[in-house]
Amino acid sequence: MYIFVNAIKNIGRNKGRNILMGVIILITITVSIISLCINNTTNSIIDDYKSRFGSEVTIAPDMTKVTRVMNINDVLSARKTTFKAITPQQYLDFARSEYLKEAVITASAGVAGDGIKAVDEDNNQGVIGRAIDSITGSLSGDDYAMPTMTLIGNQWDEFNKGYRKLAEGGKMPENDNECIISKELADLNNLKVGDKIKLKSSVIRISDNNEQEIKNNTVELTITGIFFDATEEYSTQVKISSLNRRNEILTTIDTMFNNFGSLIGVNAKYYLKNPSMLEDFEAELRAKGLDEYYLVSTDEAGYQKVVGPVEGLKKGSLTFMIVVLIFGSIILMVLSSIAVRERKYEIGVLRAMGMKKKKVALGLWLEMLIITALCLAIGFGIGSVVAQPVSDTLLAGQIENAKMAANQGILQGGPMVGSGVLLGRPIEKEPVPLEQVDVSVGMDTIIEMAVIALALASLASLTAITKITKYEPIKILMERN
Amino acid sequence: MDIVSLENVSYQYEGTKKPVLKGVNARFSCSRIYTIVGKSEAGKSTLLSLIAGLDVCTEGDVFYKGTSLKKIDRDDYRAKNIGVIFQGFNLLTNATGIENIVLSMWISGNREKNKKEYAYALLEKVGIDRETANRKVLKMSGGEQQRVCIARALSNNPGIMLADEPTANLDSDNETAVLNILASLARDEGKCVIIATHSQKVASIADEIWGINDGRLLFVKHS
Numbered sequence: 001m002y003i004f005v006n007a008i009k010n011i012g013r014n015k016g017r018n019i020l021m022g023v024i025i026l027i028t029i030t031v032s033i034i035s036l037c038i039n040n041t042t043n044s045i046i047d048d049y050k051s052r053f054g055s056e057v058t059i060a061p062d063m064t065k066v067t068r069v070m071n072i073n074d075v076l077s078a079r080k081t082t083f084k085a086i087t088p089q090q091y092l093d094f095a096r097s098e099y100l101k102e103a104v105i106t107a108s109a110g111v112a113g114d115g116i117k118a119v120d121e122d123n124n125q126g127v128i129g130r131a132i133d134s135i136t137g138s139l140s141g142d143d144y145a146m147p148t149m150t151l152i153g154n155q156w157d158e159f160n161k162g163y164r165k166l167a168e169g170g171k172m173p174e175n176d177n178e179c180i181i182s183k184e185l186a187d188l189n190n191l192k193v194g195d196k197i198k199l200k201s202s203v204i205r206i207s208d209n210n211e212q213e214i215k216n217n218t219v220e221l222t223i224t225g226i227f228f229d230a231t232e233e234y235s236t237q238v239k240i241s242s243l244n245r246r247n248e249i250l251t252t253i254d255t256m257f258n259n260f261g262s263l264i265g266v267n268a269k270y271y272l273k274n275p276s277m278l279e280d281f282e283a284e285l286r287a288k289g290l291d292e293y294y295l296v297s298t299d300e301a302g303y304q305k306v307v308g309p310v311e312g313l314k315k316g317s318l319t320f321m322i323v324v325l326i327f328g329s330i331i332l333m334v335l336s337s338i339a340v341r342e343r344k345y346e347i348g349v350l351r352a353m354g355m356k357k358k359k360v361a362l363g364l365w366l367e368m369l370i371i372t373a374l375c376l377a378i379g380f381g382i383g384s385v386v387a388q389p390v391s392d393t394l395l396a397g398q399i400e401n402a403k404m405a406a407n408q409g410i411l412q413g414g415p416m417v418g419s420g421v422l423l424g425r426p427i428e429k430e431p432v433p434l435e436q437v438d439v440s441v442g443m444d445t446i447i448e449m450a451v452i453a454l455a456l457a458s459l460a461s462l463t464a465i466t467k468i469t470k471y472e473p474i475k476i477l478m479e480r481n
Numbered sequence: 482m483d484i485v486s487l488e489n490v491s492y493q494y495e496g497t498k499k500p501v502l503k504g505v506n507a508r509f510s511c512s513r514i515y516t517i518v519g520k521s522e523a524g525k526s527t528l529l530s531l532i533a534g535l536d537v538c539t540e541g542d543v544f545y546k547g548t549s550l551k552k553i554d555r556d557d558y559r560a561k562n563i564g565v566i567f568q569g570f571n572l573l574t575n576a577t578g579i580e581n582i583v584l585s586m587w588i589s590g591n592r593e594k595n596k597k598e599y600a601y602a603l604l605e606k607v608g609i610d611r612e613t614a615n616r617k618v619l620k621m622s623g624g625e626q627q628r629v630c631i632a633r634a635l636s637n638n639p640g641i642m643l644a645d646e647p648t649a650n651l652d653s654d655n656e657t658a659v660l661n662i663l664a665s666l667a668r669d670e671g672k673c674v675i676i677a678t679h680s681q682k683v684a685s686i687a688d689e690i691w692g693i694n695d696g697r698l699l700f701v702k703h704s
Contacts, residue, residue, distance in 0.1 A: 002584070002587035002588075006584060006587075009576070009580065013575040013576060014575070346573055346575075348571070349571050349572065349573055350573075350584075350588070351556075352533075352535060352559065352565065352567075352571060353559070353560065353584075353585050353588050353589075353633075354556050354557065354558075354559035354560025354561070354563075354588050354589060355556070355560070355588045356556045357556075472536070473535055474530050474535040474536045477535075477567065477569070477571055
């Protein structure tokens with residue numbers, strides 16, 4: 001205890017020297033705190049994005065291979081010979097993989113009501129007629145059930161997000177041929193829970209001899225619930241009933257597969273347990289019959305575009321921290337070495353009084369530790385205020401660099417970023433780089449910094465401690481006297 | 482009973498050709514004052530350093546109560562059994578007088594509960610009041626520093642008190658005061674007081690006077 005008390009008193013007794021040491025430690029610690037804050041925040045961002053970009057698998061036609069074998073003048077026949085489309089059953093098979101942490105498969109089909117009317121169905125007049133004519137051509141328009149509503153299997157996102165809510169008395173579909181409908185659709189047709197609705201679906205098939213034929217399918221579903229819908233009715237300017245979200249009839253995926261077979265559009269999202277499992281997962285898909293013209297990939301380009309500047313920021317701050325730590329340590333060791341030389345006499349006196357070397361060393365280490373702890377407290381204060389503006393400035397620089405690099409890439413004919421349109425896949429938004437990183441002093445930063453500070457104080461004291469072990473008290477005192 | 486004894490002790494500083502002490506044999510007892518006289522650089526301070534356990538003899542052995550210093554922890558020995566009044570005081574100059582004493586008590590493991598009050602009492606005994614005791618050593622006169630040094634040497638209640646030219650920096654009044662304190666330590670408190678000096682006045686208070694000549698310790702006289 002007395003060593004600790006004496007260490008505190010010694011700090012006050014040698015103000016000038018300790019202030020100088022304190023300033024060096026404070027600078028080193030503050031820079032390290034800022035760097036660690038940025039590093040830890042960017043780490044969590046990168047991990048988050050890595051898992052998002054790296055684990056969601058895209059299965060899309062490999063356009064390079066497709067265009068190489070396609071006869072441009074006979075696209076349709078080429079597709080028949082080169083492509084084996086993924087069947088709904090295959091989508092389900094693919095989902096049964098040990099490499100996946102999650103698979104979300106939704107299916108949809110455009111349907112027309114048999115005896116029920118869709119919301120805004122009146123808007124379809126004219127549009128529908130022209131559409132049927134253009135689709136059916138020479139076929140009889142009466143046979144074709146133009147979709148006025150959408151039947152969707154396994155899409156419950158809006159319920160999870162709170163945009164849709166089941167009305168009291170209803171339940172979600174659990175069994176085959178059960179469905180839920182929007183309140184608007186129910187009100188329009190005086191439907192209630194327990195009622196049955198008939199839905200018709202038509203698909204035009206091209207036969208082997210290149211003739212078109214209409215294939216119809218009818219399904220009868222029981223309404224198990226009615227939901228309130230707060231989603232946007234239309235996401236486009238075109239206001240036809242099949243695009244109105246109030247006309248979405250929600251059912252199970254099995255209902256879709258069992259009743260419509262291959263007549264549905266399937267949207268499958270596969271999430272890997274770990275991005276590194278991509279190769280193994282692809283091998284499994286190939287074994288399960290995935291055509292070679294399909295590309296299995298994660299969105300690496302999107303990841304790079306979004307996270308690239310943040311990674312640059314992380315690397316930059318980390319490098320800066322390491323440099324400052326190295327220089328800070330060297331300066332501290334030199335200062336400490338000079339300080340212990342100045343304090344040689346004091347050490348001689350203490351040793352002459354009978355204080356053991358290890359206790360003298362402990363005292364010196366405690367002095368450095370106390371100074372470091374004070375600097376750490378001040379450093380956290382400064383760091384938490386300064387880290388955000390420093391991060392913003394550095395990130396702005398990284399974004400600018402990334403933009404310049406991207407522009408150069410385009411000029412040199414480099415790869416385009418973003419998925420665009422891939423054979424019927426929806427147009428995805430171009431990934432936007434992260435322009436703001438919210439830096440904060442977290443517990444991980446505090447722990448890491450405490451360890452670094454402890455190491456810094458110990459390293460600085462080590463020089464002094466090594467020196468004092470060489471001093472014999474009588475020699476120090478004789479030199480002085 | 483001998484509290485400390487030297488048997489055939491020799492000492493030679495590194496890098497020198499001639500030993501400063503040669504085959505020294507001596508015995509020192511409690512309640513007595515010994516003075517060691519000799520010319521400058523005769524080896525008086527070296528002899529005290531060896532007895533104090535601050536240095537180790539190159540030949541022979543120093544015994545404390547019959548045990549060789551080579552067999553005991555010299556740091557502990559210094560802290561608990563030896564009080565040294567250095568010629569150059571050797572105080573912590575940026576600390577106060579009282580801090581010097583209290584720290585010495587902590588190092589020696591003194592179990593006094595109120596160390597500060599005990600230290601004030603010690604300082605008062607050697608003529609240092611509280612106000613002076615709370616001054617930094619650097620701001621004290623030579624006499625005051627010497628008294629603080631004596632108080633520090635007493636703070637661990639040692640059996641042996643070593644004093645190296647304890648009055649060299651003092652005026653006549655202070656010299657008398659310090660000698661009275663040293664004499665009292667031997668006569669009243671039963672300590673073994675060994676003083677290295679070339680002052681006749683200091684030698685006059687000794688029970689035994691020893692002299693060092695050409696590295697040899699010779700008994701001179703009983704006072």
